[in-house]
Amino acid sequence: MAGLLILSFVFLLSFSFSSALFQETKAIPIEITSESSTFKQKDLQTYIVHVSLPSDSDNSVQFHDLESWYHSFLPKTSTGLNDASRMVHSYRKVITGFAARLSAEEVKEMEKKEGFVSARPQKILALHTTHSPDFLGLHLNHGVWLNSTRGKGVIIGILDTGIKPDHPSFSDDGMPPPPPRWKGKCEFNNGTICNNKLIGARNFISKEPGLPPLDDYGHGTHTASTAAGNFVQDANVFGNANGIAVGMAPLAHLAIYRVCNKVICQVSDVLAAMDAAIEDGVDVLSLSLGHGILESPEPFFEDNMAIGAFTAIQNGVFVSCSAGNSGPLSTTMSNEAPWILTVGASTTDRSLRATALLGNNVEFDGEAVFQPEDFPTTLFPLVYAGMNGILFSALCAPRSLKHIDVRGKVVLCKDGFFDTHVKGKTVKDAGGVGMILMNSQPLGDTTLAEVHAFPTIRMSFTDGEAIKAYINSTSTPKAAILFKGTVIGAKKAPAVAGFSSRGPNYASPGILKPDIIGPGVNILAAWSSSVENITNTTSTFHVVSGTSMSCPHLSGVAALLKAAHPDWSPAAIKSAIMTSANVLNLYDSLILDERKLTADIFAVGAGHVSPSRAIDPGLIYDIKPDDYIPYLCGLGYKDKNIATIIGKTVKCSTVSSISEAQLNYPSFSIQLLKNATQIYTRTVKNVGESSSPYYVEIGSISEVDVSVQPSMLNFTEVNQEMTYQISFTRSATSIHNSIVQGAITWVCKEHRVRSPIAVILE
Ligand SMILES: *[C@@H]1O[C@H](CO)[C@@H](O)[C@H](O)[C@H]1NC(C)=O
Ligand SMILES: *[C@@H]1O[C@H](CO)[C@@H](O)[C@H](O)[C@H]1NC(C)=O
Ligand SMILES: *[C@@H]1O[C@H](CO)[C@@H](O)[C@H](O)[C@H]1NC(C)=O
Ligand SMILES: *[C@@H]1O[C@H](CO)[C@@H](O)[C@H](O)[C@H]1NC(C)=O
Ligand SMILES: *[C@@H]1O[C@H](CO)[C@@H](O)[C@H](O)[C@H]1NC(C)=O
Ligand SMILES: *[C@@H]1O[C@H](CO)[C@@H](O)[C@H](O)[C@H]1NC(C)=O
Ligand SMILES: *[C@@H]1O[C@H](CO)[C@@H](O)[C@H](O)[C@H]1NC(C)=O
Secondary structure: OHHHHHHHHHHHHHOOOOHHHHHHHHHHHHHHHHHHOOOOOOOOEEEEEEEOOOOOOOOOOOHHHHHHHHHOOOOEOOOOOEOHHHEEEEOOOOOOEEEEEEOHHHHHHHOOOOOEEEEEEOOEEEEOOOOHHHHOOOOOOOHHHOHHHOOOOOEEEEEEOOEOOOOHHHOOOOOOOOOOOOOOOEOOOOOOOOOOOEEEEEEOOOOOOOOOOEOOOOHHHHHHHHHHOOOEEEEEEOOEEEEEEOOOOOOOEEEEEEOEOOOOEEHHHHHHHHHHHHHHOOOEEEEOEEOOOOOOOOOHHHOHHHHHHHHHHHOOOEEEEEOOOOOOOOOOOOOOOOOOEEEEEEOOOEEEEEEEEEOOOOEEEEEOOOOOOOOOOOOEEEEEOOOOOOHHHHOOOOOOOOOOOOOOOEEEEEOOOOOHHHHHHHHHHOOOOEEEEEOOOOOOOOOOOOOOOOOEEEEOHHHHHHHHHHHHHOOOOEEEEEEEEEEEOOOOOOOEOOOOOOOOOOOOOOOOOOOEEEEOOOEEEEOOOOHHHHHOOOOOEEEEOOHHHHHHHHHHHHHHHHHHOOOOOHHHHHHHHHHOOEOEOOOOOEOEOOOOOEOOHHHHOOOEOOHHHHOOOOEEOOOOHHHHHHHHHHOOOOHHHHHHHHOOOOOHHHOOOOOHHHOOOOOEEEEEOOOOEEEEEEEEEEOOOOOEEEEEEEOOEOOEEEEEEOOEEEEOOOOOEEEEEEEEEEOOOOOOOOEEEEEEEEEOOOOEEEEEEEEEEO
């Protein structure tokens, strides 16, 4: 029973996003089946093959040599030549290796060849599917957005479904030309040319060779405009959420890499795009994709996105990724590597308000994108579609309302399994006048405003239950639907979205994930034309939800920081974002989750992004790429597995390996036995005023003693580094097996540098 419940709620969640995501989540398992049905030997699959360079070569093998070396691994044709048609991608930077269509037998054969390292069938990834700049404190001619620091000179690479190049969000009004180091290409192939905003665009989908990088879905257009869209006046959807739409870094350039179509993303294509983006000269990579809802995480040396991201940070490129939409279950994160910024999703204070007024005068607020002006404000009879006890009816599934009298009534339906506009059509066809769509329990209080053309209020789980109870309590239940338009200042924002994936980190429990949360619920941004088919309007903006939406917010913030501090490493930018994050909501209470309870550390990570504080963090925790080597050795990975990640040979026996928590990370995740003490060191660099005395503030953690030595760091110079020691001690009498949390904060006059701490009491 419990297993069934969990499974069904996983599907409920995956179907609760935009209508377009519905198609995508439905299609992914189909693709996986066809990719993994290798029972017939002849079936070819795309494998990602890691090889090592020939032993007689130096490390500067030319690309021609590299390509012929890769080809030598391919199976031979009847004429004795290596079959070049099998090659899908030859990688140059992200890995030493290639992607090729191969059978399992051919891979077995390949394993015998010298230089072979590993080959695995590629994984299929899923997409993790504006007011938000304002909400994040970004205002024109003010603070972070004043003069030069609007992301000027920074290039953000978006790996997604492509782009709608003629959307006004990608106009280059006021944009300077790209920096001279830019080497990318613009391949629309129909005369459309790039401009100073949209500086490059290419298609990397190997199954669709030769296609232009156009977005036939909308997801990539949405994420690109969220990160760095230009200003567009009067952006709205059905007149709602009206305002100026703009990305987080309005002066940053966009480079588009099309790696997903409407249905799937293949990791071999994602790697090829990362390879190209690093060579092209991007500064920030934004990837709103990761493993799907039912897949388990994998060690970093099998996680090709983590491997590609490592090459990126070795080249100074910041990598921002979505955490995934598999919450609120724990241990559901995607993109868990410490060199990636892993972004969870939260609500904003904007609501597209619609209210259900019940016959007993009680009101419940929900969300609605479609707000017809002429909808009567009178009470209608109210009915619960699931009153017959049939799940399909409760869900308002197609044809499920046949034996229920919904004519002229407002109908309460449950979320899940079917797309919202399918349910709306079912209610409409059965003669209903409107729908109250209540959330599944896991989504809780996270009400998604969805685009459909039937009067519908999206209601939280608890409010939906209350409406159900009201219906049951009277013989004449009634409800009116009141459309109230766009309301700013929604209570309890930001709150963690129910769907946002949760830690602990599976691949590396000693690294706290997610790192940060950012706006990912009901985000208005540019869209390609497919909304028209649902709404019969020509809206070029769309409101959608997902960690896919929160990721590009952080990619844009990273671009702002990179423009302001060109010499900062990816780890320094990440540290600045994490240690300056907000842990309080607009009402000065701790950030809540979808249950309206205080969100735990594995839901919020360091907290909610605060760009204005991140740009001037005071101290940073830096990590150089080679600092990850002792960490990877400490994870117990084999030398050859580490070589796969870092692209060079390593002997862990000659490296003093460290525990995960000893990495100079801006947060702590500790596993502590009874009567045990653990001690770690951290090094912080002063990037604030030269003379800055910092004092430590230790938030108390139940059952754990935390102490810091020294308790004061008296910086006297800019870029000065100082080291402190932190110890965690659990008393012998401690009884609980649980997770406790807290933080340490270094405080000076101008700055608060906060590191969250999770302690798993074993
Ligand atoms: C904007 O420019 C002025 C003058 O060049 C400078 O003093 C100020 O610090 C800049 N502001 C930001 C936020 O970079
Ligand atoms: C190329 O395709 C884009 C996207 O469909 C379209 O907006 C544009 O008008 C086309 N350009 C030409 C010259 O056909
Ligand atoms: C309706 O009310 C009755 C009695 O008040 C209760 O036993 C029943 O569980 C309720 N049903 C629902 C669906 O709430
Ligand atoms: C939208 O509708 C048009 C014509 O009705 C059709 O050609 C097009 O494929 C549809 N687009 C999508 C994304 O469904
Ligand atoms: C959109 O317009 C078409 C053709 O006029 C119509 O058949 C369809 O029902 C409309 N869709 C909606 C959601 O109103
Ligand atoms: C910090 O160091 C400076 C320079 O050595 C010294 O003048 C100052 O008193 C120190 N501050 C504290 C609080 O110790
Ligand atoms: C706790 O550790 C101390 C020192 O390591 C040891 O002397 C003591 O016996 C331990 N107590 C328990 C209850 O294990």
